[in-house]
Amino acid sequence: MTEQDFIPKTYTNAIENGSFTWASPSNIALVKYWGKKEHQIPENPSISFTLNNCKTTTTVSFSKKDDSNAFSFDVFLDGEKKDDFKPKIETFFKRVAVYLPFLKNYHFKIETSNTFPHSSGIASSASGMSALALCLMSIEKELIEPDGISSTVEESHFIKKASFLARLGSGSACRSLEGDLVVWGMHDGIKGSSDLYGVKYPFEVHQNFKNYQDTILLVDKGEKQVSSTVGHNLMFGHPFAQERFKQANKNLSDMVSILKDGDLDAFIALVESEALTLHAMMMTSMPYFILMKPNTLHIINKIWAFRQQTNSKVCFTLDAGANVHVLYPEQEATSVLEFIENELVAYCQNGQYICDVIGLGANKL
Numbered sequence: 358m359t360e361q362d363f364i365p366k367t368y369t370n371a372i373e374n375g376s377f378t379w380a381s382p383s384n385i386a387l388v389k390y391w392g393k394k395e396h397q398i399p400e401n402p403s404i405s406f407t408l409n410n411c412k413t414t415t416t417v418s419f420s421k422k423d424d425s426n427a428f429s430f431d432v433f434l435d436g437e438k439k440d441d442f443k444p445k446i447e448t449f450f451k452r453v454a455v456y457l458p459f460l461k462n463y464h465f466k467i468e469t470s471n472t473f474p475h476s477s478g479i480a481s482s483a484s485g486m487s488a489l490a491l492c493l494m495s496i497e498k499e500l501i502e503p504d505g506i507s508s509t510v511e512e513s514h515f516i517k518k519a520s521f522l523a524r525l526g527s528g529s530a531c532r533s534l535e536g537d538l539v540v541w542g543m544h545d546g547i548k549g550s551s552d553l554y555g556v557k558y559p560f561e562v563h564q565n566f567k568n569y570q571d572t573i574l575l576v577d578k579g580e581k582q583v584s585s586t587v588g589h590n591l592m593f594g595h596p597f598a599q600e601r602f603k604q605a606n607k608n609l610s611d612m613v614s615i616l617k618d619g620d621l622d623a624f625i626a627l628v629e630s631e632a633l634t635l636h637a638m639m640m641t642s643m644p645y646f647i648l649m650k651p652n653t654l655h656i657i658n659k660i661w662a663f664r665q666q667t668n669s670k671v672c673f674t675l676d677a678g679a680n681v682h683v684l685y686p687e688q689e690a691t692s693v694l695e696f697i698e699n700e701l702v703a704y705c706q707n708g709q710y711i712c713d714v715i716g717l718g719a720n721k722l
């Protein structure tokens with residue numbers, strides 16, 4: 358498929374107004390996306406667990422306006438008008454306008470809320486952009502299908518295009534529509550994979566990874582020190598960039614066998630190495646950044662010690678920030694939570710953490 362395939366032919370239905378609501382989850386990458394080309398095309402393929410509890414719920418209400426000169430919308434977070442969110446959405450609208458030609462014909466009221474605390478350091482861009490993309494796709498579906506019951510817009514196209522649009526809002530958002538594992542980026546060994554949208558992981562996954570747990574330790578709840586845009590740009594001309602992109606491709610190939618065989622030790626090694634490599638890229642770019650905090654390192658060391666003492670299969674991964682995602686199999690849920698309570702909570706800001714588990718993706722409300 359190419360970008361052209363996402364430009365709709367005609368809208369046959371005239372609608373004056375309406376409203377759609379979608380809830381969409383966050384996701385956590387196991388093989389990381391870091392570095393992009395133009396138009397949010399990733400430099401390397403990535404794979405993520407879709408989360409279940411960290412979600413954004415968005416309602417988009419729309420009403421026809423007289424002109425079609427410019428975008429017109431208002432944004433609300435938890436019922437409060439958020440004009441500071443508008444530039445990001447305006448940019449998103451500009452990027453997707455060619456694929457959603459109705460955008461200038463309506464005024465939109467975008468109401469959004471997150472299940473996780475605001476400014477918790479958990480990025481809401483993946484869940485937020487995917488929820489918004491899904492609402493816009495529901496509007497487009499209605500414009501194409503007069504009776505709302507015909508199936509001109511097939512389910513698979515709907516999800517693909519929503520993922521394609523979400524990607525243009527925030528790259529990793531394209532992995533937030535389906536569960537429970539999603540691949541984004543062309544990879545020779547993964548049929549159907551694409552740089553343009555995320556696809557559900559198509560191969561066998563061992564029972565060991567069912568209901569995998571992710572407890573997010575909130576080490577630093579402040580604003581991100583480095584925005585993703587700045588971060589991705591640091592990979593331009595980075596001395597280790599090409600090797601890193603090759604490594605991510607190989608790691609994804611290795612991950613396919615790990616997921617099939619249920620090899621938890623190999624999973625731990627790959628996932629932790631990916632997290633540290635992401636941070637190593639930031640430490641070795643120009644300008645350079647250290648996004649971990651002292652408590653991030655305390656937690657990592659505690660996890661390593663716990664693993665040695667107990668033979669647990671707990672491990673960590675990191676986003677582009679200081680918070681730690683603690684990953685572990687479902688059957689260790691009780692013992693690892695006890696370990697977190699006893700030994701790791703002390704390193705969290707205000708003792709805060711969020712328990713999550715891999716989930717099935719977005720749903721229409």
Ligand code: PMV
Pocket residue numbers: 385386388389390391403482527528529530585586635676677
């Ligand atoms: O989607 P962005 O542009 O915010 O980039 C996210 C990049 C990481 O979260 C660090 C890694 C990933 O693959 O999600």
